[in-house]
Amino acid sequence: MWYTPLGEPKRMITRNGAGAGDAAARMCRIPPGHPEGYLEGFANIYSEAALAIHTHTAGMPQPAEVTYPNAADGLKGVMFIDACLQSSKRDAAWVSLG
Numbered sequence: 001m002w003y004t005p006l007g008e009p010k011r012m013i014t015r016n017g018a019g020a021g022d023a024a025a026r027m028c029r030i031p032p033g034h035p036e037g038y039l040e041g042f043a044n045i046y047s048e049a050a051l052a053i054h055t056h057t058a059g060m061p062q063p064a065e066v067t068y069p070n071a072a073d074g075l076k077g078v079m080f081i082d083a084c085l086q087s088s089k090r091d092a093a094w095v096s097l098g
Contacts, residue, residue, distance in 0.1 A: 006094070023067055045069065 004010040016028040027044045048068040055062050076097075083095040 023065060026065065027067075 001013045002010055003013050016024050029040055029043070045068050048066050052062050052066050052068070055066075079097050083097050087093055087095045
């Protein structure tokens with residue numbers, strides 16, 4: 001994916017590429033160059049949720065590295081899509097997510 005932060009040069013973001021953190025490494029199941037698909041995305045969500053459920057039922061604190069989307073993440077995604085549509089209607093004008 002090409003990403004251009006406001007006022008910065010364009011950069012390419014790749015799955016588990018340069019600059020990716022430990023969470024990205026845990027979520028990537030196959031080597032670079034091979035497409036990770038729809039099913040792997042759900043596998044990540046299910047395995048993370050299962051770990052959170054297991055630790056909770058065992059009375060242990062949830063590990064800090066456990067990550068899965070919640071309602072707030074869903075809202076942010078919808079807000080991003082809405083901003084993209086607004087920007088497109090305004091000839092690629094900057095639209096704030098706030």
